[in-house]
Amino acid sequence: MSADAVIIRLPARGPGPQVPASFVNPHTDPAWVRWGLTGFAVLVVGVLVGIPVVNIFYEALKEGVRVYWDNLVADPDTRHSIFLTATVVPIALVANIVFGIAAAWAIARFKFPGRTLLTALIDLPFSVSPVVAGLMFVLIFGLQGYLGPFLREDGYSVMPYATSLVGVFVLVVLYFVFRPANPAARRGVWRGPTWLVVPAASVVLFALSVVVQKRLGVWPQGESLKIIFATPGLVLATAFVTFPFVARELIPIMEAVGAEEELAAINLGANGWQMFWHITAPNIKWGLVYGIILCNARAIGEFGAVYVVSGHIAGQTDTMPLRIEKLFQEYNLPGCFAVASVLTLLAILTLVAKARLERKIPSAVHEATGEGGS
Amino acid sequence: MSIRIENVTKTFGKFTAVDKVNLDVPDGTLLALLGPSGSGKTTLLRIIAGLDVADSGSVIREGEDITRQSARDRKIGFVFQHYALFRHMTVEENIGYGLRVRKRPKALIKERVDELLKLIRLEALGKRYPAQLSGGQRQRVALARALAAEPKVLLLDEPFGALDAKVRQELRVWLRKLHQEIHVTSVFVTHDQEEAFEVADRVVVMNQGRVEQYGTPAEVFERPANPFVMDFLGNVNVFHGRVEQGKALVAGAALAVADQHPDAPSAAVYVRPHEVVIQHEQSGNASLPAKVLHVNPAGSRVKVELRATESEQLINAELTSERFAELGLKSGDEVFVSASRVRVFAGNYVI
Numbered sequence: 222m223s224a225d226a227v228i229i230r231l232p233a234r235g236p237g238p239q240v241p242a243s244f245v246n247p248h249t250d251p252a253w254v255r256w257g258l259t260g261f262a263v264l265v266v267g268v269l270v271g272i273p274v275v276n277i278f279y280e281a282l283k284e285g286v287r288v289y290w291d292n293l294v295a296d297p298d299t300r301h302s303i304f305l306t307a308t309v310v311p312i313a314l315v316a317n318i319v320f321g322i323a324a325a326w327a328i329a330r331f332k333f334p335g336r337t338l339l340t341a342l343i344d345l346p347f348s349v350s351p352v353v354a355g356l357m358f359v360l361i362f363g364l365q366g367y368l369g370p371f372l373r374e375d376g377y378s379v380m381p382y383a384t385s386l387v388g389v390f391v392l393v394v395l396y397f398v399f400r401p402a403n404p405a406a407r408r409g410v411w412r413g414p415t416w417l418v419v420p421a422a423s424v425v426l427f428a429l430s431v432v433v434q435k436r437l438g439v440w441p442q443g444e445s446l447k448i449i450f451a452t453p454g455l456v457l458a459t460a461f462v463t464f465p466f467v468a469r470e471l472i473p474i475m476e477a478v479g480a481e482e483e484l485a486a487i488n489l490g491a492n493g494w495q496m497f498w499h500i501t502a503p504n505i506k507w508g509l510v511y512g513i514i515l516c517n518a519r520a521i522g523e524f525g526a527v528y529v530v531s532g533h534i535a536g537q538t539d540t541m542p543l544r545i546e547k548l549f550q551e552y553n554l555p556g557c558f559a560v561a562s563v564l565t566l567l568a569i570l571t572l573v574a575k576a577r578l579e580r581k582i583p584s585a586v587h588e589a590t591g592e593g594g595s
Numbered sequence: 596m597s598i599r600i601e602n603v604t605k606t607f608g609k610f611t612a613v614d615k616v617n618l619d620v621p622d623g624t625l626l627a628l629l630g631p632s633g634s635g636k637t638t639l640l641r642i643i644a645g646l647d648v649a650d651s652g653s654v655i656r657e658g659e660d661i662t663r664q665s666a667r668d669r670k671i672g673f674v675f676q677h678y679a680l681f682r683h684m685t686v687e688e689n690i691g692y693g694l695r696v697r698k699r700p701k702a703l704i705k706e707r708v709d710e711l712l713k714l715i716r717l718e719a720l721g722k723r724y725p726a727q728l729s730g731g732q733r734q735r736v737a738l739a740r741a742l743a744a745e746p747k748v749l750l751l752d753e754p755f756g757a758l759d760a761k762v763r764q765e766l767r768v769w770l771r772k773l774h775q776e777i778h779v780t781s782v783f784v785t786h787d788q789e790e791a792f793e794v795a796d797r798v799v800v801m802n803q804g805r806v807e808q809y810g811t812p813a814e815v816f817e818r819p820a821n822p823f824v825m826d827f828l829g830n831v832n833v834f835h836g837r838v839e840q841g842k843a844l845v846a847g848a849a850l851a852v853a854d855q856h857p858d859a860p861s862a863a864v865y866v867r868p869h870e871v872v873i874q875h876e877q878s879g880n881a882s883l884p885a886k887v888l889h890v891n892p893a894g895s896r897v898k899v900e901l902r903a904t905e906s907e908q909l910i911n912a913e914l915t916s917e918r919f920a921e922l923g924l925k926s927g928d929e930v931f932v933s934a935s936r937v938r939v940f941a942g943n944y945v946i
Binding site for chain 1: 599644645646665666667668671672673677679680681682683692695696697740741871
C-alpha cells in the first residue's frame, strides 16, 4: 500500500518543463528509503502474521484432508464446541444489535442528563480485561456470588417474573410505536388517558402472566438455575465483551447523517416505525453490517471472559477457542490446528468482508455532508 | 389557510430563541421572516411545523389550535435548508414519499409525481439520486416533495441560502411565479433583505427572538419602525444630533425630517446612501462641508465615500451615473452634503 502511494505520486516524465537535476521532488524520498521501509514492513508482517497463518493451515492439513476432517468431526467434544460457538455467538450478536441501535439512537439524537456517562460506559468493555469481565459475572451469579445461593436453591422461580417483565416492556414499546399520533384518530386500546391506561394495563398483564406461568408449571420448581459454568454465562460474557462494537460503529454515522432526513419523513406524514425502516435503516445499513462483522469476529474468538465463566467442561461448556487450548494441552496438535484453521478461515472471511465494506462507508458519510457523492 | 402565532416562547437553556412572538399569516400570503442569524426565525418556523416544541404559546391554523398536534398530522410542508432529501431514494421516490406513507394508490402517486416533475422542470431526471443533482435541482426536488402531499401551509428554511448568485436569482423568480399559481400560504426564512423584498408580499423583521416590524416590503423599507430595522435593511449613515422644530441639527447643518417628530435633545439621524445629496455649492444651512475620499464607479450606481470636514465622520453616498457625470467628482474634491430624506429615532437605541 505505502509503496504504491509513493510510486503513484512520481511526476510524469517526458514532455513538459525540464526539471533541473538539483530539483528534489518533495513528494518522493530517495529510492533506498522507499524500498528500505517497504522491505522492512513486508518482513515484519511476513514473520509475525504471514508465516504463522500459513503454518496453521499447513499443520492442520499435513496428514491429508481426510485426517483433517476426522479431527474436526470425529471427536464429539470438538463437534460440540463448534455447535456451542454457533449457539452462543448469534444470541450475543442479536442482543448487541438491539442494544447498539438503541444506544446509538439515544446518544446521536437526544440530549439527556447522563449522555456523556453512557457514551463512556459503552466503551468500558474495551478497557476492562476480559478476565475481569468474566470474574465479574462469577461474583454475581457464581456459587459463592451474590445471587448464587438463590439461583441454586430455586433459581427458576424468578423466571415467571423475568419473562413477564420483558413481555410487558415489549408490549408497552409496541403500544407507543403503533399509537396514532393524532389524538382524534386513536381507537380501541389507544382510547383513554395514557397515564392511566399504560400503568393499569401493564400491572394487570404482568400479574396475569405470572399467575398463568406459575399455575401451568412452565418452569421447573426447586431446581437450580445454572448461569455460571453453563451456556447463559457464556452468552453473558460474550455479549459483554463485544458490547461496544455495534454502538461505536453507528454513533458517528448517525451523527454525520443527522436528523434532518428523519424529521423530513415525519413532516411528510411517516410514523416512527416507517421513519426508522424507510430512512434511518438504509442510512445506517452499511455501518451496522460493519459493526456486526467486527462484533461477530470478536465473539467467535473470545477467550478470556469465556474461560472464566465456562468452567471448562468438555462437551458442555467448551467453545471453539477453549477447545483449541484444551487440545493443545493434551498434545493433540493435529486436532488443535484443525479447529484453529476453522477460526482462522472465519477471520480471513471477516477481513475480506470488512475491506469490501470500508469502501462503502466513507461514501455514505461523505454524502451525508451534502456534497455530491458519486 | 391562515396561521396565527400567539405568545410563542422557546428557550434553549439560558438562550431565548423566540420571545413572546405574535404573528398573523393571512391565507394565501407569501411571508418572509427576515433577520440576522440567531434572531429566532428558523426556530419559529420549526415550531410552526411541529419540529420543535414551544415552551409556551400556541400555534393556530385556520382557527384550530394545533400546538399539541404532532408534526405528522399538521399537513404543513417544510423545505429544509440543506434540503434533507432521502439520499438512498431517487427523485421520484423522494417526491412520492409523502403519498406513499399515507398509503395512496400507486397509480395516483405516479400521476402526482409526474405532474410535480413537470412543475419543477426535471421530467428527465426522475430516476436520478439526489447526489447526482446540482444544488438548484435539489432545492426544486425538496420543494416538490413538500408540495406532493398537498400541504395547507408551506414553510421554507433559507430556501436559497446554499446556492450561487445566479441560480438563486432564477429560483426567486420561479418561487414567486409558483406561489402565484398554487397560492398556498407560505412562510420563508431568509437573512437577505433583497430576497425578502423581491419575493414576499409580507415581511417580518426579527431580532433577538422578537418581531421588530411587520408589513409589506414597501412599508418596511420606507418606514422602518426602529433603528434596528433601519440598519438591517441595507447601508445607512448614522449621525448624532438633536431635533428642533422639525429639523434635525447635525454638525451645524439643519436637515429636514421626513416624518413629524417632536423635539428631542439627543437623537440618531439616519440617511441612506442613495438619499445623500452632493453639491458643489452650499445651500443655506441645510448642508455640511465634506471631502471626497474615494469614488467607486463600478456597478449601476456610483458609490462615493466622503468625510465631513467638521466632525470627521465618514459618509457613504450613492449617485446615479448621470448625476455623477454632471458633478464630475474625483477624490480630494471639497463638496457640500445634504439629504433628500432624513429619519430620526430619538432615545438611546443600541444596535
